[in-house]
Amino acid sequence: MKRPSILLLITFLFGIFIVLALHIAAPKKENHKHAGFERVFAPEGTLVPLDTLDLGYGSYYIAGIDHGHLFLGNNQVPSHLVETNVDNLKDTVHHKISIPEDNLKYRSIQVKVSAPDFYVVDGVVPFIYRGSISDWTATRYKNSPYFLDAVPMQNGALALIGVNKEMEKVFYKVTEENPQPEIFPGLLKAQGDEAILSTSGQLHYDKNTKILTYVYLYRNQFFLMDTDLNLLRAGSTIDTISQEKINVGEISSENLWKISPLSLKVNERSCVHENLLYINSNILAGNEDIDVFDSISVIDVYQLDNGSYQFSFYIPALSSKKIREFVVVHHNLIVAKYKQHIITYKLDTSHTI
Amino acid sequence: MRPIRWTLPSFFKRHKGIVIEVICFLFILLFVYAAVSKLTDVQKFTVQIGQSPLLTNIAGFTAWFIPIVEIGVSLLLAWPRSRLYGLYGAFGLMVMFTAYIIAILSFSEHIPCSCGGVLEKLGWTEHLIFNIVFIALAAIGILLLTPPHYQRDDLAPLGEQRYSH
Numbered sequence: 001m002k003r004p005s006i007l008l009l010i011t012f013l014f015g016i017f018i019v020l021a022l023h024i025a026a027p028k029k030e031n032h033k034h035a036g037f038e039r040v041f042a043p044e045g046t047l048v049p050l051d052t053l054d055l056g057y058g059s060y061y062i063a064g065i066d067h068g069h070l071f072l073g074n075n076q077v078p079s080h081l082v083e084t085n086v087d088n089l090k091d092t093v094h095h096k097i098s099i100p101e102d103n104l105k106y107r108s109i110q111v112k113v114s115a116p117d118f119y120v121v122d123g124v125v126p127f128i129y130r131g132s133i134s135d136w137t138a139t140r141y142k143n144s145p146y147f148l149d150a151v152p153m154q155n156g157a158l159a160l161i162g163v164n165k166e167m168e169k170v171f172y173k174v175t176e177e178n179p180q181p182e183i184f185p186g187l188l189k190a191q192g193d194e195a196i197l198s199t200s201g202q203l204h205y206d207k208n209t210k211i212l213t214y215v216y217l218y219r220n221q222f223f224l225m226d227t228d229l230n231l232l233r234a235g236s237t238i239d240t241i242s243q244e245k246i247n248v249g250e251i252s253s254e255n256l257w258k259i260s261p262l263s264l265k266v267n268e269r270s271c272v273h274e275n276l277l278y279i280n281s282n283i284l285a286g287n288e289d290i291d292v293f294d295s296i297s298v299i300d301v302y303q304l305d306n307g308s309y310q311f312s313f314y315i316p317a318l319s320s321k322k323i324r325e326f327v328v329v330h331h332n333l334i335v336a337k338y339k340q341h342i343i344t345y346k347l348d349t350s351h352t353i
Numbered sequence: 354m355r356p357i358r359w360t361l362p363s364f365f366k367r368h369k370g371i372v373i374e375v376i377c378f379l380f381i382l383l384f385v386y387a388a389v390s391k392l393t394d395v396q397k398f399t400v401q402i403g404q405s406p407l408l409t410n411i412a413g414f415t416a417w418f419i420p421i422v423e424i425g426v427s428l429l430l431a432w433p434r435s436r437l438y439g440l441y442g443a444f445g446l447m448v449m450f451t452a453y454i455i456a457i458l459s460f461s462e463h464i465p466c467s468c469g470g471v472l473e474k475l476g477w478t479e480h481l482i483f484n485i486v487f488i489a490l491a492a493i494g495i496l497l498l499t500p501p502h503y504q505r506d507d508l509a510p511l512g513e514q515r516y517s518h
Binding site: 011012015018022023025026027029249251252253258260261 | 397399403408410441451456495496499
């Protein structure tokens with residue numbers, strides 16, 4: 001038997017070696033594996049940072065943008081709202097939303113601003129409150145089914161991504177006139193043997209074109225609808241993921257499903273402005289550097305009327321943290337929300353479109 | 354009072370027997386607890402391991418292998434004759450877990466630890482400190498338990514040197 005110090009060293013190195021081997025043998029990241037397509041990048045200098053606003057907390061989210069005003073809701077203090085000017089991120093105003101009812105129970109509360117109205121919605125309880133941004137007082141608006149997201153349209157209309165009694169994902173439309181929301185089934189197409197996760201995505205409404213756009217999270221597809229939720233046309237994004245690759249593990253003792261990191265998100269986040277669709281894709285392209293790709297947020301731009309891909313650009317990270325939300329406003333102004341900062345960028349499209 | 358760096362080793366040496374007992378007991382407690390809480394819900398443990406970028410491909414195997422090794426090391430520690438091997442095993446396991454924590458943090462801070470039971474409630478920093486303390490305990494145990502003539506042949510007492518040849 002050797003000296004204990006040498007044996008300890010050997011054991012120590014052995015432990016390190018096993019983890020190192022695991023590290024080396026670790027599979028390639030799922031979003032790097034499907035690089036069978038290429039992006040067309042806008043020339044450098046296309047994206048110019050303008051202003052920065054430090055919110056101080058990470059709990060803010062973009063509640064809406066209207067007429068040059070950016071509204072930020074707060075997850076921790078649902079009645080608190082910050083308003084700022086998108087053109088300079090100055091003139092910050094704080095608002096307090098009041099709801100006459102006492103003890104409103106909420107579980108997944110969100111504020112949506114769509115001037116001159118604002119909505120306080122919760123798809124889990126569920127409820128929809130509405131008020132005017134002149135006095136920030138909301139009253140109960142409509143009964144609603146359970147929903148995942150509510151998108152304000154115009155004149156008191158809202159599109160809801162909801163779940164019906166058969167546990168299928170459907171759209172609902174809430175209108176001023178109808179006491180009950182109208183249901184629109186069959187638009188969201190399930191893939192695989194499961195209808196909730198595979199149809200995940202983001203719904204956008206553009207006031208100028210009056211068009212709703214739904215972008216799937218787990219596949220390379222999006223589709224357009226009019227305000228009565230009639231399907232107008234469908235399109236695909238440039239990557240090759242037409243079939244969802246969702247991987248879930250079941251923990252029956254806790255009645256819980258966990259989404260594995262092997263599940264491949266395609267269109268992580270997106271937004272629409274007039275005729276353009278901006279998608280922050282999660283899929284690495286063949287002509288991109290892996291390290292660069294992992295440190296920025298790539299945005300692919302599509303034209304909505306014909307679904308054609310235009311170009312791509314990068315939104316840089318802020319102290320190595322990527323964007324959490326982004327919205328494109330007037331005159332190619334991009335509002336990017338990082339953990340606790342807002343940065344506005346000017347997108348110079350003169351030489352690309 | 355003498356400085357602590359002198360008093361601590363001599364304290365360990367003077368109470369060698371009890372110190373070794375305590376160290377072994379702590380490790381048995383830790384490993385049996387961790388192993389049992391993993392084995393009582395193997396399905397959950399497999400899913401948790403599957404979330405880890407390092408282990409996704411071998412989650413099914415690891416979910417059984419780790420608790421079995423933990424119980425094996427506990428058995429070695431419980432039996433006085435195999436105690437030294439048990440301590441080496443415990444030392445190796447703790448080094449491995451610690452290296453794993455550091456490796457996983459380089460990927461993401463949001464991956465849950467799947468150590469089982471209340472240990473999952475520890476934050477990453479607490480977890481690192483916890484592990485380093487246990488690594489140190491294992492090393493102390495090994496040094497105390499190794500017969501003196503294996504440590505330094507030249508200083509071994511005369512009576513024992515006879516047996517070493």
